[in-house]
Amino acid sequence: MNNQKTLTDYLQHYFGFDRFKGQQEEAVKSVMDGNNTFVLMPTGGGKSLIYQLPALLLEGTAIVISPLIALMKNQVDSIRGMHSEDKVAHFLNSSLSKAALQEVKNDVLAGSTKLLYVAPESLTKEDNIEFLKKVKISFYAIDEAHCISEWGHDFRPEYRRIRPIVDEIGNAPIIALTATATAKVQHDIQKNLGILEARVFKASFNRANLYYEIRPKVKPEAQIIRFIKQNEGKSGIIYCLSRKKVEELAETLQVNGIKALAYHAGMDAATRSGNQDKFLMEEVDVIVATIAFGMGIDKPDVRFVIHYDIPKSLEGYYQETGRAGRDGGEGQCITFYSYKDIQKLEKFMHGKPVAEQEIGKQLLLDTVSYAESAICRRIILLHYFGETYTKQNCGNCDNCLNPKEQLEASDEVVRGLKAIIEVNEKYKADHIANILIGNxxxxxxxxxxxxxxxxxxxxxxxxxxxxxxxxxxxxxGLINKDIENYGLLKMTEKGHEFLKNPTSFMLVKNHEYEEEGDDVNTGGAPSGGTGGDPALFAMLKDLRKKIARKKNLPPFVIFQDPSLADMSIQYPVTLDELQKIQGVGQGKARRYGKEFVELIKNYVEENEIERPEDFIVRTIANKSKMKVFIIQSIDRKISFEDIAGSKGVEVKDIISEVEAIVNSGTRLNIDYYLNDVLDEDHQEEVFDYFREAENDSVQEALDELGEDEYSEDDIRLMRIKFMSDMGN
Structure with a gap:
């Protein structure tokens, strides 16, 4: 069966491929021959086939150790799809019911199962160890093996216990597979698994089809939305470091008309796998995720991977960007970088054991040097994985396509190093910078x-x-940061050498990566009524007056002043854009918007005005959940006191929320509550007052109607009813 024809035949039979790629065939033979094998192949290189094919052909069951439940399910489904029997592959993890677990064990013992996927946690359970002792094992495959190494980007302590458990269950060849490993990580993996003599198969890390770019993190949401709209309909993944950011960003994208869903470890399993399936089935275009997403996601046509936050290590970055363009087609990898984020990551490290801080610090430093460097991104990435890239210009990264400006800074570096020595290497960078500028x-x-x-x-x-x-x-490498008191700048040998014999030092200019702009352009509308463009603001007020007369309504019912002010800053020319103006919802835009956007469009054309591009971003206030809750409560006729009580706020706060909801055009019926607070006559009196009023001021209404008769809340509630009934 070792002759070549047969292996290729089996490949064709099970996987439908007519030939192996790269080193796959050699690696498959190594496994078939019972060697311990180490496989290092970038994402998309076809790693899983290297253990799947031998498992189907060899006698016994292959035990595949894999870190994620979603990943196992995915792999098991795909193997069952190639085979006539479902029994051929199973997984063993905590998600199985008692009956399902028994069925798996029966199939394995009967010899029908060729691949058994196991989570490392399940492997350590006593009853599983006892069960596996009875099984004929063809080999152990350890997927995502970088999890073994503390220097890897996804270290899992339970992975370090694999070897002792294998010894306990019974020896068989070990196959370790990973898509990212530096020389250090590779050695760590082989040593920990006791396979230093393993046959090693290593593919190149260069993914020529991927475009790498680092952007300053200024208004990242606006940049992301614009990018996705320019790449309409393409699949993409956006990585954020925190779950909170994942949810906020997913919601912002949805509000801006992008089909996006969130994915993180804090969601319940059903929602999580549901969202993953929708992405795979192309019901949504974009997944916003923490790094928990994507291990082993076999979607070949992910066209972009965006990092909202810079990853903690280059290895993580390589792994995550590697999910783009697996089919060899276009893959854009865009990362937003601000030095503030690095400082945040450094803060997270405080309080961890010194050894861990040292590792984390080293990994971060590599990331910073990658982000801030002016040389080809590929050269740095491949060098990190111990591979030399011989071209000077790859033609597919931002630095090669738009070379950064550099300036000679040998003299400045000398001044900087002298200052560090003068304060005995006991201070952080910002302190020394202040000394130098004389602050x-x-x-x-x-x-x-x-x-x-x-x-x-x-x-x-x-x-x-x-x-x-x-x-x-x-x-x-001229200075580094002290480990014990992290952040203090220390000289290195190389730094002292530089001071003695200064050589040329090219400093990269125009990396304006530090200033993180305010996150989103929310329009910054003046709260009063002074617009950005006074001429347009005046025209909008005239139009409002005209429509108000025609509809026999006070002008403020149509749009309030802050909304007109925002229009005069943002120049919305479609109803879609108008909905992004402060205080304008869908209802308002539909009812009154047409004439306003036409006026603005003519004005923009006549005066050749350049509209702000960032305009497209529609922000989600974090209050959106609160709004939904209030609207649902009002539909269920719950009193304002109870709504406020359940949210731990004052009734006044609930009234403010309701005002905002109604002002942007949503119709709410609060009669049930008003009838409890005010009798019919009083209601009518306030309603008639607003019908004739010049403006919607509560104070003027109180002056006119008498503070002894009405409270401020009464007037505000009636104003809500008036706006809702008349305007929406």
Missing amino acids: KTAAIKSFKHYKVKSFGAGKDHDERFWNAVFRQSMIA
Whole structure:
């Protein structure tokens, strides 16, 4: 069966391929021959076939250790799809019922199961160990083997216990597979599994079809929405570090008309796998996820991977970007980077054991140097994985397509290093930057650092410039940060050498990566009524008056002043854009919007106005959940006191929320509550007042109608009824 024809025949029979790719065939033979085997192939290189094919052909059951339940289900389904019998593959994990578990065990013992997927946690359970001792095992395959190494990007302590358990169950060849591993990680894996003599199959890490780009994290939501709209209908994944950000971003995308869903470990399993399936079935275009998503996701046509937050390690970055363009087609990898995010990640590390901090710090530093470097992204990435990329220009990354400006900074680096030495290597970068620019901060005063030679020696540059000097000196290995008191700048041998014989030092210019802009352009509409464009604002007010007369309504019912002000800043020219204006919802836009957007469109054309592009972003207030809750409660005729009580707020706050809902055009019927608070005559009196009023001021209504008769809340509630009945 070792002759070539047969292996290719089996490949054709089970997988439908007529030939192996890369080193697959050699690796398959190594497994068939019973060797311990180490396989390092980038995502999309066909790793799983290397153990799946031998498992189907060899006698016994292959035990596949895999870290994620979703991943197992995915793999089991795909193998069953190739085979006539469902029994051929099973998984063993905590999600199975007692009956299902028994069925799996019976199939395995009967010899019908060729692949048994097991989570490392399930492998350690006593009854599973006892059961596996009775099974004839063909080999153990350890998928995502980088989880073994503390230097890997996804370390799992339970992975380090695999070897002792294998010894307990019974020996068989071990196959370790991963898509990312530096030399350090590879050695760690082989050593921990006791397979240092394993046959190693290593494919190139270069994914020529992937385009890499790092962007400054300024208004990232706006940039992301624009990017997705320019790539309409394409599948993509967006990674965020926190679950909260995942949910907020998914909601923002939905509000902006993008088919997106969230995915993170905090969701219940059914929702999570449901969302994953919708992505695979193309019912949604975009998944916003924490890194929990995507391990082993076999979607070949993911066209973009966006990192909203920079990953903690280059290995993680490589793994996640590697989910784009697996079919060899286009794959855009865009990462938003701000040094503030790095500082956040550094903060997370405090309080962890020093050894772990040291590892984390080292991995982060590699990420920063990748992000801030001006040389080809591929050169850095491949060098990180121990591979040399010989071209100087890959033609498919931002640095090669738009070379960054550099300036000679040898003299500045010398000044920076001298300042570090002058304060005995006991201070952090921002403190030393302040010394150089001559800034007498409280700390500088208390340490009397305004007396050192370097004080003011760098005032020809600003603080950001000096921070960049320190960062890039760190990348070049001239200084590093102390581990014990993390952040203090320390000189290295190389740094002392540089001071003795300064050489050319090219500093990358225009990496404006530090300033994180305000997240989203919410329009910043003036709260009063002074618009951005006074001429347009006046025209909009006239139009409002005209429509109000025609409909026999007070003008404020149609649109309130802040909405007109926002229109005069944003220039919306379609009803869709109008809905993104402050205080304008779908209802308002449909009812009154047509004439307003026509006026604005003509005005923009006549005056050749360039509209702000960032306009497209529609923000979700975090209050949106609150709004839905209030609307549902009002539908169920629940009193405002009870609504407020259940949310732990005051009735006044609920009234404010309801005002906002009604002002943007949603119709609400609060009669059931009003009838409890005010009798019919009083209701009628306030309603008639607003019908004739010049404006919607509550204070003027109270002055006119008498503060002894009505409370402020009474007037506000009646104003809500008036706006809802007349305007919406």
